[in-house]
Amino acid sequence: MGAILTFLFVATELLVLLYFVKWKKSPLYKLPTVGGFFFPLLSYLGGLNTLFRGKRLLQYGYRKHRGRPFKIPLLSGWVVVVSNPAVMEDIRTRPQDQLWLTQALMNAFPSYHVTGKELWENTWLHDLILKDLTRSIGAMLPDLIDELEVAAQEFLPGDGDGWVSLNPSKASEDIIVRAINRGFVGFPTCRNKEYLDLVAQYSHGIVTAWASALIFPILLALPLSIGRFFNAAPNAARKCTQLLKPILTERRELLQRKLEGDDTVQVPIDVLQMVVEEGVARDYSDERIMIRIMSTNLGALHTTSMSLTNALFDLAAHPEYAQPLRDEIAPIVAAEGWTKQALHRMWKVDSFLKESHRYNGMGVLSMLREAMTDVVLIDGTVIPKGTIVGVPTFAIHHDKEKYPDSHTFDPFRFARLRAQDGNETKHQLSTTALDWVGFGHGRQSCPGRFFAASELRAVLAYIVMNYDLKLEGGGPRPKNFFFAVGLVPPPSGRIWFRKREAAS
Numbered sequence: 001m002g003a004i005l006t007f008l009f010v011a012t013e014l015l016v017l018l019y020f021v022k023w024k025k026s027p028l029y030k031l032p033t034v035g036g037f038f039f040p041l042l043s044y045l046g047g048l049n050t051l052f053r054g055k056r057l058l059q060y061g062y063r064k065h066r067g068r069p070f071k072i073p074l075l076s077g078w079v080v081v082v083s084n085p086a087v088m089e090d091i092r093t094r095p096q097d098q099l100w101l102t103q104a105l106m107n108a109f110p111s112y113h114v115t116g117k118e119l120w121e122n123t124w125l126h127d128l129i130l131k132d133l134t135r136s137i138g139a140m141l142p143d144l145i146d147e148l149e150v151a152a153q154e155f156l157p158g159d160g161d162g163w164v165s166l167n168p169s170k171a172s173e174d175i176i177v178r179a180i181n182r183g184f185v186g187f188p189t190c191r192n193k194e195y196l197d198l199v200a201q202y203s204h205g206i207v208t209a210w211a212s213a214l215i216f217p218i219l220l221a222l223p224l225s226i227g228r229f230f231n232a233a234p235n236a237a238r239k240c241t242q243l244l245k246p247i248l249t250e251r252r253e254l255l256q257r258k259l260e261g262d263d264t265v266q267v268p269i270d271v272l273q274m275v276v277e278e279g280v281a282r283d284y285s286d287e288r289i290m291i292r293i294m295s296t297n298l299g300a301l302h303t304t305s306m307s308l309t310n311a312l313f314d315l316a317a318h319p320e321y322a323q324p325l326r327d328e329i330a331p332i333v334a335a336e337g338w339t340k341q342a343l344h345r346m347w348k349v350d351s352f353l354k355e356s357h358r359y360n361g362m363g364v365l366s367m368l369r370e371a372m373t374d375v376v377l378i379d380g381t382v383i384p385k386g387t388i389v390g391v392p393t394f395a396i397h398h399d400k401e402k403y404p405d406s407h408t409f410d411p412f413r414f415a416r417l418r419a420q421d422g423n424e425t426k427h428q429l430s431t432t433a434l435d436w437v438g439f440g441h442g443r444q445s446c447p448g449r450f451f452a453a454s455e456l457r458a459v460l461a462y463i464v465m466n467y468d469l470k471l472e473g474g475g476p477r478p479k480n481f482f483f484a485v486g487l488v489p490p491p492s493g494r495i496w497f498r499k500r501e502a503a504s
């Protein structure tokens with residue numbers, strides 16, 4: 001017995017020693033730390049600190065280390081933060097077998113104990129969104145505008161209602177979920193309340209899954225069947241598949257006729273049809289197809305509706321910018337209607353949205369990439385396999401050297417930049433750059449950004465033309481809310497809306 005105890009004691013000591021040697025030899029050890037201690041277990045406490053103070057910590061690290069890398073703890077592990085443009089450029093061009101966004105998201109916001117890993121690792125949908133969806137925006141726009149008009153009538157005040165106080169987060173979500181789903185699943189499903197509720201339940205289930213896995217990482221080691229049993233998302237996906245069964249069957253039949261060469265067949269132009277076509281080629285079940293649609297909603301809805309909410313708060317806080325926007329929008333719409341080209345020519349609208357995103361922020365980190373192997377960056381920084389690297393979005397967007405008067409909301413700053421010779425296609429909301437990382441940057445940047453930008457331009461232009469806005473209670477706009485790595489517009493803030501008489 002004594003010999004066994006001595007053996008266990010020595011073995012434990014050896015293991016602890018080995019752990020410490022490995023820890024001290026880690027390339028991360030040499031990098032400066034912000035917001036925690038680089039020490040086993042204490043890093044988890046650092047991660048808790050980052051949950052509440054991450055925005056401030058990243059700004060502090062950005063200013064203090066100015067261009068040099070540092071590390072910050074998240075609950076899921078360390079993130080190496082870089083901001084030197086040459087290093088960002090290096091990350092931008094790395095292929096995904098070296099630095100991979102999806103793997104970083106899968107581990108930083110883990111929900112694979114509920115979804116399974118295939119949904120994450122098989123990323124054909126990103127290409128489909130970037131190529132097929134982007135190519136279809138022009139054809140989808142008349143439908144999106146139609147949906148926008150119907151949703152605005154439902155969720156915003158009507159003629160003669162006078163000033164009505166609304167929660168812009170709620171109004172934006174109500175309008176965006178409808179407009180987005182007109183493009184995702186078409187009419188009439190985009191207005192089907194049961195479908196929209198199931199999409200919301202799926203999203204809620206996934207967010208609950210990652211929040212609980214960050215607090216109790218042991219959940220990630222459980223078999224998939226247990227994770228699924230205790231979460232609402234799989235059930236929502238099953239019910240949604242049943243609900244849309246007739247539509248899925250019809251879509252499969254249309255595809256079959258198309259493949260058989262029937263040139264009278266007209267397939268709907270929406271993401272569902274695109275996913276059905278790809279899904280059939282991959283022998284996917286209806287449920288796997290629906291899960292792709294529901295997870296696309298998860299990535300698209302809150303990001304787009306938060307952008308709109310921020311823009312509405314900014315417009316309500318600065319009603320003096322409504323007229324210059326109307327002066328731009330009215331003649332373009334009168335001449336061309338609500339087309340993709342017309343929206344492209346609304347530089348002030350695009351600039352307003354981009355400045356609102358820059359100024360308010362949405363996340364404090366982007367370009368998150370997980371090292372798939374040990375990676376040596378151009379400045380010599382070693383990112384060990386399994387470690388995440390990222391850039392401090394909010395700090396970059398508020399850097400005075402990149403943005404003069406960076407702490408002032410200047411809605412037409414990007415329109416002015418575009419007006420300079422040779423800049424026409426630069427400085428757009430959807431054009432990523434080293435100083436504009438709201439959609440990430442590089443070959444793995446957000447594939448839905450062109451769709452999101454078109455949608456946001458259409459919704460904001462429509463609201464500006466048809467409504468007057470002012471802040472409830474006056475004064476500056478209420479402050480945004482920071483949690484984890486996200487910045488959320490004030491959830492309970494309110495805005496007065498009034499339908500304009502001479503609305504067009």
Ligand code: HEM
Pocket residue numbers: 101102105125126129296299300301303304307362366367368437438439440441442444445446447448449451452
């Ligand atoms: C204003 C709205 C949006 C914002 C701010 C936004 C932001 C982002 C960011 C920052 C990334 C990471 C890129 C990087 O790190 O380089 C990303 C990835 C992504 N976004 Fe968006 N996005 C928006 C709208 C959309 C929409 C409308 C869709 C779908 C139609 C979409 C689909 C995706 C997908 C599929 C990824 C890749 C995720 C992965 O690799 O797992 N996004 N987005």
